[in-house]
Amino acid sequence: MREKSKLIILIVLAAAFIAGYMFIELGPNWDYALPRRAEKIAAICLTGTVIAVATLLFQTVTNNRILTPSIIGLDSLYMLVQTTLVFFLGSTSLTVMNKQVNFAISIGFMVVFALILYRLLFRREGQSIYFLLLLGLIFGTFFGSFTSFMQVLIDPNEFQIIQDRMFASFNNIQTEVLIMAAIITAAALLYLMKFVKYLDVLSLGKETAINLGVDYDYTVKRLLVIISILISVATALVGPITFLGLLVVNVAYEMFKTYKHSVLIFASALVSVVALAGGQILVEHVFTFSTQLSVIINFVGGVYFIYLLLRESKK
Amino acid sequence: MVEVQSISKSYGLKAVVDNVSVNIQKSKITSFIGPNGAGKSTLLSIISRLMSADTGEVLIDGQKIKETKNRDLAKKIAILKQSNHLSLRLSVRDLVSFGRFPYSQGKLTKEDQVYIDEAIRYMELEDLQDRYLDQLSGGQKQRAFIAMTIAQDTEYILLDEPLNNLDMKHSVQIMKVLRKLADDLGKTILIVIHDINFASVYSDYIVALKDGKIEAQGTVNEIITSLTLKQVYGMDMSIQEINNQKICVYFS
Numbered sequence: 141m142r143e144k145s146k147l148i149i150l151i152v153l154a155a156a157f158i159a160g161y162m163f164i165e166l167g168p169n170w171d172y173a174l175p176r177r178a179e180k181i182a183a184i185c186l187t188g189t190v191i192a193v194a195t196l197l198f199q200t201v202t203n204n205r206i207l208t209p210s211i212i213g214l215d216s217l218y219m220l221v222q223t224t225l226v227f228f229l230g231s232t233s234l235t236v237m238n239k240q241v242n243f244a245i246s247i248g249f250m251v252v253f254a255l256i257l258y259r260l261l262f263r264r265e266g267q268s269i270y271f272l273l274l275l276g277l278i279f280g281t282f283f284g285s286f287t288s289f290m291q292v293l294i295d296p297n298e299f300q301i302i303q304d305r306m307f308a309s310f311n312n313i314q315t316e317v318l319i320m321a322a323i324i325t326a327a328a329l330l331y332l333m334k335f336v337k338y339l340d341v342l343s344l345g346k347e348t349a350i351n352l353g354v355d356y357d358y359t360v361k362r363l364l365v366i367i368s369i370l371i372s373v374a375t376a377l378v379g380p381i382t383f384l385g386l387l388v389v390n391v392a393y394e395m396f397k398t399y400k401h402s403v404l405i406f407a408s409a410l411v412s413v414v415a416l417a418g419g420q421i422l423v424e425h426v427f428t429f430s431t432q433l434s435v436i437i438n439f440v441g442g443v444y445f446i447y448l449l450l451r452e453s454k455k
Numbered sequence: 456m457v458e459v460q461s462i463s464k465s466y467g468l469k470a471v472v473d474n475v476s477v478n479i480q481k482s483k484i485t486s487f488i489g490p491n492g493a494g495k496s497t498l499l500s501i502i503s504r505l506m507s508a509d510t511g512e513v514l515i516d517g518q519k520i521k522e523t524k525n526r527d528l529a530k531k532i533a534i535l536k537q538s539n540h541l542s543l544r545l546s547v548r549d550l551v552s553f554g555r556f557p558y559s560q561g562k563l564t565k566e567d568q569v570y571i572d573e574a575i576r577y578m579e580l581e582d583l584q585d586r587y588l589d590q591l592s593g594g595q596k597q598r599a600f601i602a603m604t605i606a607q608d609t610e611y612i613l614l615d616e617p618l619n620n621l622d623m624k625h626s627v628q629i630m631k632v633l634r635k636l637a638d639d640l641g642k643t644i645l646i647v648i649h650d651i652n653f654a655s656v657y658s659d660y661i662v663a664l665k666d667g668k669i670e671a672q673g674t675v676n677e678i679i680t681s682l683t684l685k686q687v688y689g690m691d692m693s694i695q696e697i698n699n700q701k702i703c704v705y706f707s
Contacts, residue, residue, distance in 0.1 A: 205542065337561040343543055344553065347505050347536050352607070353529025353557040399543045 143396060143403050150410035157417035158185070164425055183313040183321075184420060187374045187381070188388075188412035190325055193332070194370035195385025196392075196408050200343045200401065201363055202269055205393065206448055208386045209371045211273050212257065213280025214250050215380035218372075220283040221249050222305045226298050227290045243317040246376040247324070247369075253279075254368035262357055269346075269360070305379060310420055310433045313378055321373045328369045335359055335366075339401035381434060387441040388412040390448060456481055457611060457643070462501055462511035464494075471497045472508070473667035479660075481610075482641040484633060486654035488678075489664035490688055495647040496537070496615050498664065502645070503534035503613050515611065529557035532611040533604040537619050541588060547599045548584040551575055554606030574606035577632060594625040601629065605636070612636065614646045618653060626650075630657040655679045655701050663687045679703065 161181050166173055198209040225242070257279070261272045291299055338359050341349045350356050374381060392408035419433045457479035464472040472494040479485050487495040500506040502513050504520050513520045515531055533554075551574050555567040563571075575584050578598045588596060597617065604612055614633075618626040634657055636642040648654045654661055654675075661678040663671045664687075671683045678684075679701040684692050692705040 203542075340561065341553065341556055344541065347534070348553075350505055350525070351503070351529065351534045351604075352553060353526040355525050397544050399545055399549070 143398065146395060147403070147406060147410070150407065150414060154410050154413045154417065157414055157421060161417050161421050161424075164421065179315045179318065180310070180313060181417065181420075183315055183318050183377060184310055184416045185413050186318070186322060186325060187310075187313075187378050188384070188416040189409040190370045190374045191381060191385045192388045192392075192408040192412035193329070193405055194367045194374070195389045196401070196404055197332075197339070197363055197367050197370075198385075199389060200339050201360055201367075202273065203343065203345055205390060206386070206445070206452070207273070208383060209367050210380065210383070211280070212254065212276030212368070213283055214254065214368060214371050215375055216280040216283035216287065217250055217253050218246055218375045218380065219302075219306060220287045221246050223287045223290045223294075223302055226302050227294055230298065239314055239316040240320060243314065243320060243376050247372040250372035250375070251365070251368055254365065258361055258364055262361055272364075307379055307432065307434055310378055310416070310423075311429065314376070317377065321377050324369065325373055328366050328373075331362075332366050335363060336401060336405070340399060343399060343401075379434070381437070383441040383445075384412065384415070384437050387437065387444055388415055390444065391415075456516065457502060457645070458512075458514040458517075459498075459502060460512045460514065462498065462508045462513065464497055464501060464506065464508050470667050472501065474511075475664075475667070475669055476511075477662055477669060477672060479643060479645060481643050482637055483659035484637050484644045484646065484657060485660040485662060486658040487645065487647045487662050487664060488649075488651055488654050488687070489670070492666075493664040494667040495664050499534070499613055499615050499645065499647050500536075503532055504528060505534060505536070526557055529607070529609075531609055532613065533607040533609040534613040535600055535604050535615065535617065537616045543588070545588050546585055547580055547588065547591070547602075548575065550588060550599050551580075551584075551602045551606050554603040554608075557607065570606050570608055574602040577605055577635075578602040579628075593620045594622065597621060598625070598629065601632070609642075611643045611645070614644070616647050616649065618648065618650060626653060633657065651679070651684070651703050651705075655703065675701065 158181055162174065162177050194209050199205050199207060225245075257272065257275060260275065261269075291302060294302075338349070338354050341352050341354050342356075342359065342363075344352075346356055388411040389404075389408045391411050392404055395411070396403055396407050398404065415437070416433070419436055423429065423431060423433045423436070459475060459477045459479075462472055462475045463470060475494075475498060487499065489495050497506065501508045504513075504525075507521070515523070515528075520528060548571065551571050552563060552567070554574065555563060555570060559567050575581055578601055580595075580598060580602055583591065583595060583599070588599065591599065597620070601614070601617065604614075612633075617629055617633075621629065630653055633644050633646070637644050637659075646658070648658075658675060660673065661671075661675055662669060663678060663683065670687045671678055679694060681692055681694055684690075684694075684703065688705075690705060691707060692703045695702050695704055
């Protein structure tokens with residue numbers, strides 16, 4: 141089984157990077173450093189998995205391999221929520237306010253928004269999924285503009301606080317909410333198990349899926365809800381970082397050359413963990429925090445995205 | 456039997472299918488013919504529950520399809536639409552295996568493998584079964600998709616322009632397979648077809664649509680007449696009998 145051996149290589153690689161992150165230059169105060177590093181690497185693994193799975197699902201549902209779920213505007217909504225909180229409650233709200241409460245508010249808003257969007261989409265039968273993307277794009281732009289509007293109005297010092305949240309950062313992960321995030325993710329993934337068998341069929345397109353007996357609207361609706369929960373968790377944990385998903389899912393496709401989601405889910409999650417853990421080691425020990433992991437991801441992801449576009453256009 | 460009871464479907468103000476009722480006979484090939492935009496494909500999509508009708512009912516073996524579970528329908532009726540471009544890296548055998556999904560839900564049993572082998576043999580794809588879809592010609596791809604619907608082992612097989620983009624050799628090959636499916640295995644086959652000579656030679660019944668309404672329906676001999684075809688297509692055709700088959704000559 142070549143698939144199995146590739147998966148094992150990825151697992152070993154992921155484990156090596158995680159161990160590397162934990163133990164490189166540990167120093168004498170290991171009893172202080174280890175638990176902190178463990179917390180951080182756990183958050184990195186969680187975020188990586190969540191982003192990878194959400195993007196894989198989204199690409200399957202839309203039958204498009206160059207889309208990321210950020211297109212439905214959840215990232216922008218997250219920024220809007222954060223900015224609104226600072227706008228009305230002041231920057232202290234972000235620092236003083238219970239992190240769990242902020243997390244819950246952000247996730248709540250994102251999921252409710254997604255549900256409203258899907259309600260709009262599925263109210264009329266036979267609506268194309270691209271209608272959803274279009275709506276999401278418009279809402280995303282609207283949220284973005286509204287956010288900038290509020291940001292110009294607030295005190296520059298307060299703006300600094302928001303700016304912190306604007307870029308995904310693995311150096312200041314909200315570890316306080318880690319357990320909550322893990323529980324929500326576990327619940328969402330558990331629910332996903334019910335639909336895994338339909339994913340391969342869904343990737344054949346809507347009509348074939350219906351022909352093969354999939355309750356298309358029902359299944360896609362549930363998958364979209366799972367996707368928005370996962371994306372919300374990742375965004376609330378580290379900030380807007382959906383570009384990573386595009387990168388790792390396509391790497392997983394290229395590596396495994398398969399359509400089987402039972403393999404792809406694990407593969408893309410592992411690729412994601414390898415990329416994030418490896419990248420974070422680079423950031424901390426090679427660049428000594430002079431750059432951010434999200435910058436590297438966006439750079440590599442951007443180059444890869446252009447490569448994908450060029451290759452697709454050649455076909 | 457498939458009973459279509461006063462089906463209507465409109466996009467905006469335009470009625471694409473307008474109060475159509477038709478009964479499809481079992482174990483026969485029924486061809487839907489008619490000019491472009493007559494509503495043939497839409498009707499086929501409605502019968503196969505890919506679209507829902509605005510009004511009217513479709514009954515399969517006396518059961519309303521709206522009230523039947525989708526998974527059960529997938530064991531009764533298979534539909535293949537015209538455009539099937541996939542960006543997936545899928546081998547022919549993988550694609551045909553998907554036909555077993557309604558039964559196995561993704562976990563193929565030995566019995567499934569037998570059906571898959573059978574379908575591949577039926578469409579003469581043995582040599583191609585490990586090739587990837589993006590390495591196949593249009594005709595080979597079409598045969599692979601038809602093999603998938605055969606593996607689905609449904610009583611009713613609906614095909615939307617299965618001869619699109621195929622040369623004569625492959626068109627004849629596919630029509631012969633359909634004939635065999637109807638005659639040997641008793642499958643009921645509905646096809647939307649543009650070439651009326653293929654419809655005339657290989658089908659049992661013909662339903663002619665025009666502007667969303669049924670213009671004529673009946674056996675091949677009843678429909679393939681200069682008069683009826685003029686009503687449907689609005690052009691003169693002379694009908695020649697060659698080897699006991701009615702051939703329309705419409706090159707004027």
